[in-house]
Amino acid sequence: MDYMVENSTGQTAVRYKSIVVWIHWITALVVVAQVVVGFTFHRFLAQGTPERMEMFAWHKTLGATILVLALIRLAVRLMNPPPPYPANFPKWERFLAVWNHRLFYVLLIILPLTGLLAVSGRAEGGLVPLKFGLALPAIPGIPEENAFGDWHVVLVFTTLALVVLHVGAALWNQFRSETNVADRMPPFRKSERSPPVAG
DSSP: OOHHHHOBOTTSOOBOOHHHHHHHHHHHHHHHHHHHHHHHHHHHSOTTOHHHHHHHHHHHHHHHHHHHHHHHHHHHHHHSOOOOBOTTSOHHHHHHHHHHHHHHHHHHHHHHHHHHHHHHTTOBTTEEEOGGGOEEEOOTTOOSSOSHHHHHHHHHHHHHHHHHHHHHHHHHHHHTOSSOGGGGSTTOOOSSSOOOBOO
16 A cells, blocks of 8 residues: 555645655756756857856756755655645545656656766766766766666656646646645645654
């Protein structure tokens, strides 16, 4: 039984813990920055130019940051399971919300890894350089020409589709839905009384 779908917190929506909220919004900001940087260097900067290489370095650095944040977020989630939804949130919506979140976790880990795989074949000295003098170890055995970049692009658009669904659902629950599920994630609030915090 999936407790996030079957269980509820009654008529009151229980808020996420502060650490979860902070990781959520920091990740959201980094993902937005990554989308801007990724589309800028891929669509608007010519191959081989210093500007493109600089933007690509930022893209790789943001990708590594997203991977670290995703792993931290997963660890926090495993140690602090999220509160179930309030009783007035329909089960079919709970199911969609739960699996949207779970797919996010998977994609925020796989996306940076496919990016690392894509560039590992061209890494010099076994390292993929990032900004601030940092580097990631390249994944060995990857040919210079590989299909991981194509998979990376597919996963980018898959993630963007989930982001649109997630943001649309958040706005709907805040402004149109009769449920109080928006209370779970600050700064959103549907009810007049501050909801309790999980744990």
